[in-house]
Amino acid sequence: MNFNHQIIIVGGGPAGLNAAKYAANAGADVALIDSGVRLGGQYWRHTGDEALDQSLHHNFDQGSLLIDAVKANPRITLYLESQIWSASVIDDSIVLRTSKDIFITKKLVIATGAYDRSLPFPGWDIPGVMTAGAAQALLKGSGVIAGKKIVIGGTGPFLLPVAAGMSSHGGNIVGVIEAAGKAAWGKGFGALLKNPAKALEGAGYLNTLRKRKVEMRFRQAIVQAHANADGVLEAVTIANIDAGFKIKSSYRLSCDVAAISWGFTPDNSLAGALSVKQRVNCDGAVVIDVDSNQRATHPNPAIEIFAAGESTGIGGSDLALAEGAIAGLAAAHSRHKANQLRKLRSKAQKFADTLFKVYPIADGWKSWITPSTTICRCEEVKYQALTQARETLAAETPRDAKLFTRCGMGLCQGRVCARIVSDLFDGDADERIRSNYRPIIAPITLGELAEEGLL
């Protein structure tokens, strides 16, 4: 079916929910589209089992109240389980397609969130190695602990809720491996203390880990994974690293799950498909460039595109909520100046900027890679194929690498490896932004295309 709405918001996490609420309260007719079964996004992913959901979220009330408010608002139409596969501007309107429906609007709010950033290492494609976000989604969305002997690694504040959540629900966490040094990590906690709510949340996780005797190890990283005869994870190699992430010494730790988080990458496939202006953020991530009203830049003056949340730069839920509210008001052309929201946004932005400084990811991870290490998981491109392309085919840029080796051309369309290849080939800003351009947002079957009359 075809649906026309005054404002369409894509993404039902904190930013999209708040954008919908504020735009609808300002009088606009709003549609909220999400690919998931339930609202909440990754942050407020839940099962519907109240006790479990409450126990897994630091402040689930905030999320469930917002979700309820959005569901109850007569000006908001919800479209769940709606994965957009194509977006284009046709006759001065934005046209979004799912396999079922076509959505048409003049005003779009992009709130598509982020996913875990991966760093490759030997064995990161062995079953049992997963992102920390995957371990978290298994627990928050399905009530399942990822394994029997779990090691958590990477860097940043996200390691704590993942470890505490699994541990307090019976998971056996054999170590939390943090790449930052203890002093730097403590500085991050100092920044946390300036935000009382965050300080309380962080202290709660630490208390859980202490009670359950979960050990945190600093200036270490998971640098290799080992499979057993069945082909699944049986151990990891953990290295003591220097500040540049180079390996100093290493030891082996047996485990059946390694859940790893190196921060996040915005999912800006929708922005890329619509040629919305993007830029490279201080952490190297490609983000949507927005003004003080969360308005993005698009060459067609007949349409308005806004962006909020992680798609404009990784910053966490408080920042996403503030940005979502401002985007919603601006899209609805509200006269509200939203000074309080702007103050909240700037405070949350400062906090996010501090975290980038405390948990830097140094280039030394490139030294963990061996010739047989997988770089592109979809097309099974090994590192040696990339070095060969560089040495014998004169591949100089990430784009050359892609054309010669097929890395980034599989089903995920480079969502996992494009940033890695950009780093390995020292891609400049333009190349990083271009690697984010995917004409097809999500794979679609030929049958669905035929039904649309497009074949």
Added chain:
Amino acid sequence: MIAFTFNGEEVPAKEGQSVSAALIAHELRINRHTRINNEPRGIYCGIGICFDCLVTIDGVVNQRGCLTVVRSGMIVESAK
């Protein structure tokens, strides 16, 4: 509890769980083998980004196990 089959083996699951989560809970970690090097793959990103946990569900190929909610009697097979 409900049940579905994975490569012919009966797997119990809770209502509302994803296919990949139910497989993990039953200690089935390998969703498929890759088409070029025949390498085992399981759940990786867990949120529909990476397409590593692909399975065939009731004859429909290339379904993401992490995004599909289990239904009673579902026939799930490793993606080819």
